[in-house]
Amino acid sequence: MNQANLFDEPKLDEPAGKQDVAPEVDAESGAAAAAAMAEAVAGAEAEAADEIAPFGGGDGGGDGGDGGDGGDDGDDGDGGDGGETLVLSTFAERAYLDYAISVVKGRALPDVCDGQKPVQRRILYSMNELGLGHTAKPRKSATVVGDVLGKLHPHGDQSVYDALVRMAQDFSLRYPLIDGQGNFGSRDGDGAAAMRYTEARLTPISRLLLDEIDLGTVDFQPNYDGSYEEPSLLPARLPMVLLNGASGIAVGLATEIPSHNLTEVAQAAVAMIRNPKISHDELMALVPGPDFPGGGQIITPAAQIRDMYANGRGSMKVRARWKIEELARGQWQAVVTELPPGTSSQKVLEEIEELTNPKVKMGKKALSADQLALKQLILGSLDTIRDESGRAAPVRLVFEPKSKNQDQTEFMLMLLAHTSLESSASINLVMIGSDGRPRQKGIGDIIGEWIGFRFETVTRRSQFKLKKVEDRIHILEGRETILLNIDEVIHIIRNSDEPKAALMERFNLSAIQAEDILEIRLRQLARLEAIKIQQELADLRKEKQTLMDLLENPSSMKRLIIKEIEADAKTYGDARRTLIEEAQKAVAEQKVVDEPVTVIVSEKGWIRARTGIGHDKTQFTFKVGDALHDAFECRTVDTLLGFGDNGKVYSVPVAALPNARGDGVPITTLLDLSGGVRIKHYFAGPASTQLLLSSSAGFGFIAKAGDMVSRLKGGKAFITLDEGDLPLPPSVVGQDASAVAALSEKGRLLVFGLSEMKTLTNGGRGVTLMELDAKETLLSAAAISQKGVIVHGTMAAKPRELEMSGNVLAPHFGKRARKGKELVQRIKASTLAPK
CATH class of the missing domain: 2.120.10.90 (DNA gyrase/topoisomerase IV, subunit A, C-terminal)
Structure with missing residues (x-):
């Protein structure tokens, strides 16, 4: 089994601030990687019983393992009788696969059932056990971290605290699960205060994960040393994996799940329960796309978004939202109030500074023509930029133009095109499925698997309650029996050497009923108590019938789950923050006269443009030893594309090409062709x-x-x-x-x-x-x-x-x-x- 080539270097701990974005590959290869990893997980778990004894040295350790002679470091084992001798490459392969499974299932990927990674699940459960509900007094974060480390998560304390901090950041999670008191960082990248200073408790919405934890809804498993039990999952009452999303890099797999609106996801879940064969388009009508914590505007076409959610992978364009504020004497300013995910006010300020004060690139003696042109463009349009963000306005980034006569739309398009005010947001819906395997899933599969999990938890909850009700009825029936014969019961208790056995024989009671009667207080023998018992029995028998109907009638179960989802949506739902409105990608260019032009490319990669079309190609001149490779009749507003032998597509605006008075310039001066990349083919056109x-x-x-155009000189990976x-x-x-x-x-x-x-x-x-x-x-x-x-x-x-x-x-x-x-x-x- 050769699985080592599936894996890359993992990122184990998730930071509190901005998350790494998974590298983009095509959907087919991404799904294939997830499928391959899932098969690897299944295969490795099937072999989990086979222990690996490296190089015949027993299990090693301080005692020398089972077959070796021991030693301080476990290096002295000589093979023992029970050792297994393995080739180094075989051992390394199997050991690395074990490590990969541990990272994938135990660290980096969320579960489709409750939407949590193991460390997040353990933090929430530990806080619940500490009594840190939303009405409790907050306690030091160090207390929570210590409890999680000592009982459930034997890893680094900083990684646990980072996860706790992120769960409290309203700019990281759409629905924060922890209420943090103190400095928990900022969207500008400022870190949280040390755990000894901050305090934390659960938020009200965390009840969606924890309220049913003690009702037999999920399985519990031993912790790392068997001294404590922890839930394998949390009984989520809504699809939390979609509500808050997740981000992480495992081994050979990565996940990037955006957050979504609770009300919309709840409506989609209800619709699928009512109609399990609901179409993808019908689901997407209810959940049209992500709902990011910071708002913003998704400009990607709806059809492309639907495809992303069908395949479980893609990339969409998100831009900031702004308003124009009118000032005195006809002046105006643009105020950005919402930012794309992963973008902060500080980051935009730094980008503007870099554009207006560019640095000479390594290996160059002076600024490039592009740098100078861009500097001139920004300085000629932008007068002042201020960050006025604060408590009153979490995001308020003010841009003042050079002139009040500037076109407001063109001004903002320039800023969008050259800063992260417009950026890409990746979607990679990889998670641990209900079968325990990592998979890339579409939105229908995600909601469907959660619905199956929810039916299971409600069934187990109902069975748990039914058992409690039946046990209570059994106790009360025993009490009802003895209250009808109280004098005889007292006589038996006073005169019998074995009153328990005597009561069981005389009144046909069970051992549990007899034990309860013997421990009953005298004041509970009053007539009023008998009336209370009869009333409680009537109520319990009615509740028992309801629970039995629920367990026996699937339609009753379905109605209850829908009712609970709708109630939770009404309690915790809110309005959508992110606007989904299609728009063209911002491409700010200096004014270019739209006119016909002929782009000339030589065999040795010299590029130039000649005004007009219909030229005689035989009249084109080149350097000695060079010749015509291709010529394209296009317009100055078009783009020249170069197709590299590495699969990248490189782009240069036709308007940026030198004129045809000389021999032009080498393509290497216009593009970054590092690593010996060669341009094999060209195209210029609309x-x-x-x-x-x-x-x-x-x-x-x-x-x-247009899909291949990139602002980067290093090109765009495309083929x-x-x-x-x-x-x-x-x-x-x-x-x-x-x-x-x-x-x-x-x-x-x-x-x-x-x-x-x-x-x-x-x-x-x-x-x-x-x-x-x-x-x-x-x-x-x-x-x-x-x-x-x-x-x-x-x-x-x-x-x-x-x-x-x-x-x-x-x-x-x-x-x-x-x-x-x-x-x-x-x-x-x-x-x-x-x-």
């Missing part, structure tokens, strides 16, 4: 242009040119490539395109419908275009229309073009991922182009 992107491994997908794979030339998907043509290294051509392709806005590997033989590669792929395709190649060492359409092309039509058919003419094909 952001709305759809491109067919493919790789030599035979995979491909469709994306818009997933394995070692040895290369990107193929992009093909424009025209409005008349209806099919895709794929050409293999061995001269096989396959044509299939364009509808079989997949669109990936965030990039990825794509779908299989063509089945390839071992070590065979894909040469070219192009989107074509009904006019057909042109095959470029050579014949007898001379360039040839083969035009194919109609009946000539028909034999090559088939389904995607098939092998296709060899070309009839003996042409050594190299590339395809639409006819």
Whole structure:
């Protein structure tokens, strides 16, 4: 079992402030990693009974293990009779897998049932046991941390305190579970005071997790040394994993679950209970997206958000919210009142400072043209920035423009584009499922698994209450019997050597009833007490019937759970904070005259732009030994894309390219091509242009040119490539395109419908275009229309073009991922182009 390659370096403890964001990969690979990890968990647990004795040295330790001779450090064991000799690589692999399982299940991932990581669950349970409810007097955080460490969580005290602090931060959790007294940090990154200074107690909403803990709703398990018992889960009355979300990095897995609105999640849970076959779109109508603690505005289209919640992975754009305040004499100022997750006022101030006072980059002698242009843009637009945040306004960031005549919308778009006032929020819904395995889940699976858990806890709660009621009825029936025969009972007790046995025999009582009667007080024998017993019995028998009906009738159970969810939503629900309203991503650019231009790229990577279109390409001049690679007729407002051999896409605004009076500039001066990256192909055109992107491994997908644009010179990871794979030339998907043509290294051509392709806005590997033989590669792929395709190649060492359409092309039509058919003419094909 080779699982070592699944894992990366873990992050065990979750900090109190901003969380690390999981690196973005395509949804398919993310789900595959989660599935692989789940299988690893299952396999490792199945083998948990097999102890590993490294190198035959017994179990080691101070006593030398079971088979060794001992020693202070356990290094002297000689193999013993019961030892198991293992190859070092085998032991390391198994030991690392054990470690990985411990991190995944015991540290980093929340559980779908109660939404808590183990350390959070232990903190809440410990505080509940200490009597620190929302009405109690707060106690020192050090007391809570010490109790958690000593009884339940034998790890670092700072990691426990960090988790406690985060659970008390209203800017980290949508619904804080701990009420902190003292300095618990700030959204600007200020740390909390030491645990000896701060105090804590539970918040009212924590009752959703703890109120039913003593009603037999969940299993308890021994703690780390068997001296204490702790709950394996908390009986959550709402899907807490969605309400507060989670963030963490395990081994080979990461999770990034955003927070959501309680009222909306409760409505979705009720809707799914009533209709287990509810569609994904119906669920998303109730829960349209995250509801972040700091508010903000989600500008990602609703359709993309729906896809993210179906797959359990994605990335959305969130921007700050602001208002314009009118001042005297026509002046105005923009005031930011809500920030995206992970952004603080201090961070924005630092970004503005970096833009207005840029530093020379390492290895450079002066500021770059981009740095100077951006500095000029900011200084020419922004006059003053002030942070007026305080108790009255948690976020109040004031921006004053240079001139009152500036366009307010353009002013804010500039700030959004160049600071974290607009940023990305990742979604990676990985958690421990109800089966105990880590999985990436869609929102329907999450709510469905919680509903199953809730039905189980309510069933166990009802069974627990029924047992209590039956026990009480049994006691009261015994008392009722003796009150009807009180004189005889007293006579038996006074005159019998074994009154318990005598009472049991005379009145047909159980041992429990007889013991209760013997311990009853004389004042409880009054007539008034008999009336109370009869009334209590009547009430208990009615309650018993209700509980039995609840356990026997699924519809009654369903109605009760819905009623409880709606009651909790009414008690703890609130209005949505985050606005979901689609908008275009902010791209602030200096005013560019929209005019036609020709972008010229040489074989050696020299780039320039020439005004106008329709130029004679044979008249383009280059340096000695260089030649034309490609030329694109586009407009100055478009973007030049470069496709690197590492799968990244690099972008440069066409307006930023030098004019064609000289030879241009090397592409390396415009982009950061570190690590020996080479640009294999180029494209220049409108952001709305759809491109067919493919790789030599035979995979491909469709994306818009605008999806690949990045402000970073280091490019944007977009095409997933394995070692040895290369990107193929992009093909424009025209409005008349209806099919895709794929050409293999061995001269096989396959044509299939364009509808079989997949669109990936965030990039990825794509779908299989063509089945390839071992070590065979894909040469070219192009989107074509009904006019057909042109095959470029050579014949007898001379360039040839083969035009194919109609009946000539028909034999090559088939389904995607098939092998296709060899070309009839003996042409050594190299590339395809639409006819």
